[in-house]
Amino acid sequence: MSGFPVLTTILLAPVAAAVIMTFIPREEGKLIKCVAAVGTFVSMALSLYVYFSYDTALGGLQFAEKIPWIKDLGVSWFLAVDGISLPMLLLTNLIGFSAVFASWNVDNRPREFFILLCLLITGVMGTFVAHDLFIFLLFYEVVVIPIYILVIIWGSSKRVSKEYAGMKLTIYLLIGSAFLLVGIIAFFVKSAGILGGPDMSFTALAEAGKQLSAFDQTWLFALMLFGFGSLVSMWPFHSWSPDGYAGAPTAVSMIHAGVLKKIGGYGLVKIALYFLPLGAKFWAPYMAVLGVAGVTYAAFAALAQKDLKYIVGYSSVSHMGYVMLAIGSFNVIGINGAVANMFAHGVMAALFFSTIGFIYEKTHTRWIPDLGGLARQTPRLAVAFMLAALASLGLPGLISFIPEFTIFIAAFKVYGGLAVIGIAGIILTALYALRAGANTLFGPPREDYDHLKDIRGPEMVPLVVLGTALVAGGILPSLLFDMVNSGAVPLMTHVENVLKIGGVM
Amino acid sequence: MQVDLSLIVPEMAMAVLGLTVLILGLIVPKESRHGLGWFTALALLGVMGLVLAGWNNTGSLYGDLYVVDQFSQFFKITFLAAAFLVVLGSMRFVDKHLGGQSEYYSTLLFATLGMMVMASANDFMTMYLGLELMTIAFIILVCFRRTESKSLESGMKYVLLAGMSSAVLLYGLSLVYGITGTVVINEVGQALALRGPLPILMLGVVMLVAGLGFKISAVPFHMWSPDIYEGAPTPVTAFLAVGSKAASFAILIRIFVVGMFGISLNWELLLAILAAVTIIVGNLVAIPQTNIKRMLAYSSIAQAGYILVGLVTASQEGVKGVLFYAFLYVFATVGAFTVASYFYNVTGSDEIRDYAGLAQRSPLMAAVMVVAMLSMAGIPPLAGFVGKFYLFMTIVEDYLWLAFIGLVMSMVSVYYYLRVALVMYRDEPLDGTPIAVSAPVTVTLLVAMAVTLFLGIYPGPVSEVVNTAAHSFFMH
Numbered sequence: 001m002s003g004f005p006v007l008t009t010i011l012l013a014p015v016a017a018a019v020i021m022t023f024i025p026r027e028e029g030k031l032i033k034c035v036a037a038v039g040t041f042v043s044m045a046l047s048l049y050v051y052f053s054y055d056t057a058l059g060g061l062q063f064a065e066k067i068p069w070i071k072d073l074g075v076s077w078f079l080a081v082d083g084i085s086l087p088m089l090l091l092t093n094l095i096g097f098s099a100v101f102a103s104w105n106v107d108n109r110p111r112e113f114f115i116l117l118c119l120l121i122t123g124v125m126g127t128f129v130a131h132d133l134f135i136f137l138l139f140y141e142v143v144v145i146p147i148y149i150l151v152i153i154w155g156s157s158k159r160v161s162k163e164y165a166g167m168k169l170t171i172y173l174l175i176g177s178a179f180l181l182v183g184i185i186a187f188f189v190k191s192a193g194i195l196g197g198p199d200m201s202f203t204a205l206a207e208a209g210k211q212l213s214a215f216d217q218t219w220l221f222a223l224m225l226f227g228f229g230s231l232v233s234m235w236p237f238h239s240w241s242p243d244g245y246a247g248a249p250t251a252v253s254m255i256h257a258g259v260l261k262k263i264g265g266y267g268l269v270k271i272a273l274y275f276l277p278l279g280a281k282f283w284a285p286y287m288a289v290l291g292v293a294g295v296t297y298a299a300f301a302a303l304a305q306k307d308l309k310y311i312v313g314y315s316s317v318s319h320m321g322y323v324m325l326a327i328g329s330f331n332v333i334g335i336n337g338a339v340a341n342m343f344a345h346g347v348m349a350a351l352f353f354s355t356i357g358f359i360y361e362k363t364h365t366r367w368i369p370d371l372g373g374l375a376r377q378t379p380r381l382a383v384a385f386m387l388a389a390l391a392s393l394g395l396p397g398l399i400s401f402i403p404e405f406t407i408f409i410a411a412f413k414v415y416g417g418l419a420v421i422g423i424a425g426i427i428l429t430a431l432y433a434l435r436a437g438a439n440t441l442f443g444p445p446r447e448d449y450d451h452l453k454d455i456r457g458p459e460m461v462p463l464v465v466l467g468t469a470l471v472a473g474g475i476l477p478s479l480l481f482d483m484v485n486s487g488a489v490p491l492m493t494h495v496e497n498v499l500k501i502g503g504v505m
Numbered sequence: 506m507q508v509d510l511s512l513i514v515p516e517m518a519m520a521v522l523g524l525t526v527l528i529l530g531l532i533v534p535k536e537s538r539h540g541l542g543w544f545t546a547l548a549l550l551g552v553m554g555l556v557l558a559g560w561n562n563t564g565s566l567y568g569d570l571y572v573v574d575q576f577s578q579f580f581k582i583t584f585l586a587a588a589f590l591v592v593l594g595s596m597r598f599v600d601k602h603l604g605g606q607s608e609y610y611s612t613l614l615f616a617t618l619g620m621m622v623m624a625s626a627n628d629f630m631t632m633y634l635g636l637e638l639m640t641i642a643f644i645i646l647v648c649f650r651r652t653e654s655k656s657l658e659s660g661m662k663y664v665l666l667a668g669m670s671s672a673v674l675l676y677g678l679s680l681v682y683g684i685t686g687t688v689v690i691n692e693v694g695q696a697l698a699l700r701g702p703l704p705i706l707m708l709g710v711v712m713l714v715a716g717l718g719f720k721i722s723a724v725p726f727h728m729w730s731p732d733i734y735e736g737a738p739t740p741v742t743a744f745l746a747v748g749s750k751a752a753s754f755a756i757l758i759r760i761f762v763v764g765m766f767g768i769s770l771n772w773e774l775l776l777a778i779l780a781a782v783t784i785i786v787g788n789l790v791a792i793p794q795t796n797i798k799r800m801l802a803y804s805s806i807a808q809a810g811y812i813l814v815g816l817v818t819a820s821q822e823g824v825k826g827v828l829f830y831a832f833l834y835v836f837a838t839v840g841a842f843t844v845a846s847y848f849y850n851v852t853g854s855d856e857i858r859d860y861a862g863l864a865q866r867s868p869l870m871a872a873v874m875v876v877a878m879l880s881m882a883g884i885p886p887l888a889g890f891v892g893k894f895y896l897f898m899t900i901v902e903d904y905l906w907l908a909f910i911g912l913v914m915s916m917v918s919v920y921y922y923l924r925v926a927l928v929m930y931r932d933e934p935l936d937g938t939p940i941a942v943s944a945p946v947t948v949t950l951l952v953a954m955a956v957t958l959f960l961g962i963y964p965g966p967v968s969e970v971v972n973t974a975a976h977s978f979f980m981h
Contacts, residue, residue, distance in 0.1 A: 070965045071973055112864075128754070134894075138962075144878060148923060152931045163927065170923065174916035182908050186901045241704040360783065 004312040005065045005128045006046055007079040010089070012117035013042040014096070014125075021115050029110045035116040036100045040121060044093035050081065051090045051483070059083060061131065062204075070134070074198030078132040081252070083487025084335075087343045088128040088259065088266055088478060094465055095258040095466040097122035099251035101461035102354040105361060106154065113154060117251055124255065126434040127263045133184065133271070134200045140267075141177055143260060144170055147252055154249040157306060158366070165247025172230055172240035180227025183220050187275065202274070209275035210498050214282075216300065219280025224272040225287070232264025233317045234287075234324055235294030242301075243315030250357025253309065253464075257316045258350035262342045265323045269335060274491055277498040286331040288415055291324030292422045308356045308366040310438050312349065315392060318425060319345045319464075325415075325422050326407040334410035335488040339482055340403035344391070347399060347469045352388040352412035353444065354462040355381060361442070362452045368436065373445030378454040382441045384463040389437045391470050393430040399473030402481070511562055512573040515581060516621055522548050523614040523969035530607020533794050538606045542596035545610040546589055549617075553585040563977065565627065569689050571674070572627040575977035578757045578967045579828055579970065581622035587747045587835045588617045594843035594949040595740030598850055601689045603649050603738060616642035620752035629688040632756050633671075634742060636720075640667050640974040643745055647737040650863045659736030659927045666719070666729045674716025678708030681764075696981035698767030702920035708716030710772055713760060714779065720753035721809045722781050724786040739849055742798060743842030746805045751831045752821070754812055758827060762819050769819040777817045777900075779911050783810030788914045795854050800921065801838075802883055807918060808834055813895045814911060815909065817904060825975035826895035829968060832882065833888035833960050841876040844870045847946050852936075861933025869942060870928055871929045871951045881917045895968075 017039025017149050054062055064080035096230045099117065104457060106113050123146070126139030155162030191208035206446045209217070226412040230237035241261070273280040295318050302314035307322070319341070326338035358381055359374070360366050376383035391398040392407075404426070411419035455463065473480050510517075526545060530538065556578055565572045591609065599609050619639030626632035629961065644667065648660025674806035682688055684706050697706070701875035717725060722730040735740045756878060787807030794800035813835070815827035847870065848863070849855055864871040893915065897908045960967055 068965075069963070070968060072968055138890070141885050141890070144919075145875075145884065149926065151931055152927055165933075167920070167923065171916070171920060174919050175913065178912040178916045179909075181912050182897075182901070182905070185908065186905065189898055189901050354838075471702050 008186045010043045010046045014039045014122045018115045018118040027110045028069040040097040044097045047093045051106040056486040074133040075200045078471045079129045080131040085128045091346045092259045098462035099254045103251040104458045120146040131202045151248045155247045162247040169244035176230030183223030214278045217276040217279035223277045230265040237316045245313040246309045253353040254350040258346040277495040278446040284328045291321045294321030295425040302432045312352045317380030329410040329414045332492045337406035339484045344400035344403045348391040351466040355384045372443045376445040392433045397474045402477040519618040523611045526611040541606045546592045548587040553896040573976040577624040580972040584620040590839040591744045593945040623752045624755040646741040655736040661734040670719035677709045677712025692763040702768045702771045724783040731802040739846035754964045780813035788918045823899045828971045830892040836953045837877040837880040844874045861932035863929040867940040882919045886961040888957045891964045
């Protein structure tokens with residue numbers, strides 16, 4: 001183990017940038033943006049380094065750092081990555097870096113904007129690298145406040161006002177997290193009894209979880225499912241998601257849809273499922289049913305939308321339905337598919353939102369009937385849009401094809417008919433994604449938009465970074481899947497061992 | 506019997522200090538009396554140093570009437586810290602709106618002395634003495650703005666209601682005394698452990714809960730606090746919300762966890778219900794408030810409900826949770842009230858809508874307000890989150906329903922806290938002139954914010970101190 005605390009550095013680089021920004025006079029917009037870009041770039045470069053130097057053959061926790069933190073709660077500053085958290089960390093940084101450039105044209109109070117954005121990115125990263133439940137919780141809720149302020153100041157009011165959107169986003173997540181907290185505190189107290197002393201590290205808690213009765217595991221899992229489920233916009237707790245994304249500024253939509261809601265899926269796998277296998281077993285079929293309900297419901301809802309952001313908002317609810325279905329299928333392939341799909345959807349949704357952000361910035365509308373023929377005037381923007389749309393419908397060769405395919409294999413083995421309904425959702429996805437693309441980009445160009453300038457310079461960064469990830473993940477799926485698999489296999493081995501013992505107890 | 510007076514050096518120092526400030530007020534010419542604030546603040550730091558120096562010097566005096574243990578030391582530090590911050594934060598306010606510096610600061614010192622006596626009192630009489638010393642000092646402070654009818658009205662209300670609650674408390678104490686034949690709390694505990702619950706004793710317990718429930722403004726004994734908080738000078742409100750409440754918790758813990766330990770099964774549910782009702786009502790009624798002081802009053806009612814949660818199990822962990830939460834509550838509350846007080850100084854308004862654009866007029870004040878409020882709501886990485894974690898850990902096994910109520914309601918509280926944040930951050934100020942924050946207030950605000958953040962991110966050291974304090978409490 002090298003002595004250099006690389007994960008802490010990744011985590012603190014944006015915070016350092018935020019601190020530097022507080023000392024820059026507020027008029028120096030360019031400089032502020034550059035500092036934010038450098039901060040997020042350092043994190044991204046380091047997390048790429050960690051990603052490619054992680055030893056997948058060895059697996060397990062790597063790059064671990066552990067410092068005792070709060071003795072009487074058994075908390076330690078324990079950061080580590082494995083095959084499940086590392087893709088999410090990388091995703092966060094890809095999107096975070098792109099989000100800075102997607103907001104390059106923010107000129108209203110830029111200093112506050114980029115400080116909050118950097119704090120938000122740190123908060124999200126923290127949940128993925130924490131290997132200690134308490135540290136995880138610290139970061140889990142810390143993101144709520146920057147988001148709220150970002151939405152109410154820099155958001156946009158269309159169908160719902162930005163104040164409404166911000167509050168809805170916040171309250172939904174907080175109420176979910178209240179139940180989650182009760183579950184986690186109850187679980188922690190029980191685990192301290194089993195372990196003979198408090199210990200918050202994931203590994204120790206998973207050992208303690210083994211010995212809980214099936215009844216305890218079931219109700220604790222239910223609380224966590226509600227908490228994490230409302231964050232991952234599991235149907236029927238999804239309604240914050242389209243409204244929230246529509247009200248939020250571009251960067252927040254990108255981060256929220258791209259990675260933040262993935263914390264819910266990540267928590268379900270890495271905490272709820274890992275700690276409480278018997279509870280997960282009990283709730284798995286319900287998760288699958290809710291997942292499929294989300295897939296189809298949100299796809300139909302997306303069909304009916306005319307606002308671009310609402311389409312992508314509902315589409316992300318629909319894609320998260322696949323993740324729930326995959327976790328519900330309760331096998332290694334399913335977990336692989338769930339994590340890989342979260343990564344794939346994150347890249348795609350972020351690219352989508354950044355593109356919509358640029359369209360809105362240039363045309364001042366997101367209303368599809370008012371748009372059309374943009375491919376002629378802004379070809380590069382059109383490329384970004386179509387990449388995202390095609391990835392959304394799972395076109396082979398782009399990143400999301402293999403994860404979705406994997407999910408269907410996993411789910412079909414277990415649920416059969418239910419999986420078929422889920423797969424049918426793909427058709428609806430193709431319908432709304434292609435229709436949105438056709439009506440926005442193609443058809444006769446409009447004279448009003450002749451003066452538009454295509455994206456250029458810093459605006460190209462999201463397209464380049466996220467587009468590269470989309471294509472690379474599609475052509476070389478092993479880049480992603482070897483990694484995820486090295487995390488999912490030990491996790492499910494642990495779960496299956498517990499299930500075997502659980503039959504005895 | 507040798508009386509070890511070194512144990513009560515801090516109390517003696519406080520009494521001397523209070524008188525000194527009064528005398529200084531007569532000597533010092535009027536125009537330089539604002540220096541008294543600095544003098545008082547520094548002297549409070551000195552007394553805090555005395556308490557810290559005597560941290561391991563524990564024992565009891567006068568045949569167990571007065572106990573100095575780490576539990577009481579910790580509370581004393583809490584009170585002194587609160588008094589220090591309030592004095593620093595109120596200097597400008599006192600000079601501008603109140604006048605009578607020496608009377609103000611010396612009354613404040615005597616109120617603090619009353620609290621210190623309450624923390625150490627181990628018999629009903631001493632306890633009552635401390636309580637009344639504090640209450641009478643507060644009555645004076647509440648109506649310190651002699652020319653303003655609102656302040657006088659609050660003072661009047663406080664006299665009447667505090668008198669009534671004292672009567673109820675005394676009646677409860679006399680019932681307990683009648684059954685056990687002693688006023689020393691240890692001995693009450695021993696007597697009750699043998700005797701078990703009697704109907705008349707339970708009547709006494711209910712009266713104690715009512716009398717002390719008034720002091721901590723637990724629902725349904727909370728009616729007074731919004732009115733009085735609104736009418737009192739804002740620095741006094743801060744001290745009333747923090748000090749009076751924390752001191753009352755100190756005696757509440759001593760009476761119930763030591764004195765009534767033997768019959769804890771009979772009052773645990775009572776306190777649990779009281780906590781639940783307090784949390785729910787405090788948070789829900791705070792939502793429609795438009796005046797910042799009334800909103801903070803209701804939110805501090807809810808906070809008292811959270812602290813009560815730690816008492817429900819009568820355990821060492823619970824006491825530890827109470828101590829930790831009381832400590833962080835001081836900094837968050839003083840921070841919020843100092844912002845309100847300074848804002849009133851500048852603009853003459855307590856209405857939330859006038860806070861529009863505060864983030865642009867004074868980023869520090871807006872940031873402290875948000876940090877303080879979110880800490881009360883229990884959002885990490887602020888102190889309130891860790892505090893709630895400690896409190897709810899103790900009840901999650903036996904009173905799961907209370908944990909649900911507490912945590913869901915604390916998320917509800919985010920709603921009204923964020924509305925203030927919304928006004929401060931989103932709206933453009935009507936009057937864009939920047940607010941220059943004076944040096945002592947800046948210190949108060951920075952300390953409040955730094956401690957709230959530090960306790961949230963790295964609570965380790967304080968939690969160990971609190972652990973020792975809670976442990977010492979269960980030693981005798």
